[in-house]
Amino acid sequence: MSSAMERYDSIIIGAGAAGLYAAFHAGRRGRRVLLLEHNAEVGAKILISGGGRCNFTNLHAAPDRFISANPHFARSALARHTQHDVLALIQKHRITHYEKTLGQLFCDGARSSQKIVRMLLDECAAANVDIRTLYRINAVQRSDRFVVDTMMGAFESATLTIATGGYPIPKLGATGFAFDIAEQFGIPVIETRPGLVPLTFADSDLAWMRPLSGVSANVIARAGKASFREAALFTHRGLSGPAVLQASSYWRIGESISIDWLPDAPEDALAARKRERPKAQLKTVMAEFMSERLATALLQSWTAGILAGETPAVQEIGAFKDSALIDLMRSCKSFTLTPNGDEGYAKAEVMVGGVDTNALSQQTMEARAVPGLFFIGEAVDVTGWLGGYNFQWAWSSGWAAGQVI
Incomplete structure (x- = not known):
């Protein structure tokens, strides 16, 4: 260990959303808080989120929109510090915002995510939080207190909070540090995998999918x-896009996904069109429900019920029996695909899995077997839907720890 030793009430490792939030809430209680970050700047993921506008929470945040091996764990923190508490803080700092879709709240203006980072830094400054960047951790030890040894000295505190996130976006400095600490102290970790991530497919599927790139x-x-x-x-x-990213968090390798390409069309929609316009080309009618390129690709992949040796895209819709057209619609509405993988942590927005919540207090985020050790944010096995839910978990779990560290 380094010879110099500074003493604090609380040390937090990781100055992302959860770490910053926990830090100023602890500081407000008069605690002497040290926040250590290995990057040159704090809030790296905040700055790039939402295309620089930061989707900072969701109006519909609720426990059933989070994935965990213990689905009830997040209830306490989410109920005690809600999206409305976060919104009040945003309004206190006069950060303009807007609802995009599905309850997603974004900051208003280009690069406005910087305002969220500034808000957190201002709150930390008001609470006298000591923030130090470019501090890499050599080792963590514990006897009656925690000792964190860094490249620039050692620090001691009564509590240690791990807020270093998970594996996604390694170019921003993401590491498995939280899980190294968990292993060191005998805390179990639920197997991790990328979440909210584009899905990849074998060449046999890509043969018809690649020409649709960008559709x-x-x-x-x-x-x-x-x-x-x-x-x-x-x-x-x-495949990517919000619907697929959402589904990816629930998908496991070897499993299939199902796509309804025509969510607003009933199964008899084509049969009804045939009675109205029997001379219209089938592809033309299909293109009324979706893009022409997608309609052509789906028709080419469809084999049941088509005229032998004919291309359905250039056939009049009146040439098909109603049963065949209904079969085609059913195929489009329950189109099964089996991904062969995903784009990995480099493209994943979040991580599924993490520190086992059964080892933590749902009220405080403290490790049950290691008094004084806390895990918050993405490092914990709580993963939200797309649309501001993961930020809400960072705020709620950070607040919960911040009340006691």
Whole structure:
């Protein structure tokens, strides 16, 4: 250990959303808080979130919109510090914002996520939080107090809070530090995987998908029992877009997903069109429900009920039996695909899994077996939906710890 030793009431490692939030709430209680960050700047993920506008919470945040091996764990923190508490802080700092869709609250203006970071720094300054960047951790030890040894000296405190997040976006400095600490102190970790991540497909699927790269459609994407109605986007490697990102958090390797390409159309929609316009080309009618490129691709992939040796895209809709047209609609409304993987942590917005919540207090985020050790934010096995939910978990879990550290 380094010879110099500074004493604090609370040390927090990781100056992201959760760490900053916990720090100023602890500081408000008169605690002497040290916040250590290994990057040159704090709030790296805040700055890039929402395209620089920071989707800082969601009006509909509730426990059932979070994934965890222990689905009840997040209830306490989310109920005691809600999206409305966060919104009050935003308004206190006069940060203008707007609701985009589905309750998603964004800051208003280009690069406005900087205002969120400034708000957190101002609150930390008012609470006398000592923030130090470019501090890399050599080791953590514990006897009656915690000792954190860094490249620039050692620090001692009664409590230690780990707010270093998980593996997503390694270019921003993401590491598995939280899980190293968990392992050191015998705290179990639920297996981690990328969440809110684009899905990739084998060449056999990409043969028809690649020509659609850049095409988007309003769909319902299903993975397991979860379903999401938003946009899907074709990429050169597979599928992305909000609906697919949402489904990805529930998908496991080897499983299939289902896409409803026509969420607003009933199964007999094509049959009804045939009676109205029997001479219209099938592709033309399909393109009334979706883009022409997507309609062509789906028709080409459809095999049941088509005329032998004919291309359905250039056939009059009147040439098809109602049963065949209903079959085609059913195929489009329950289109099954089996991804072969995902884009990984480099493209994932979040991580599913993390520090086992059964080892933590749901009221305080303290490790049950290691008094004084806390885990908050993304490092914990609580993962929110797309749309501000993961920021809300950072705020709520940070607040919970901040009341006691």
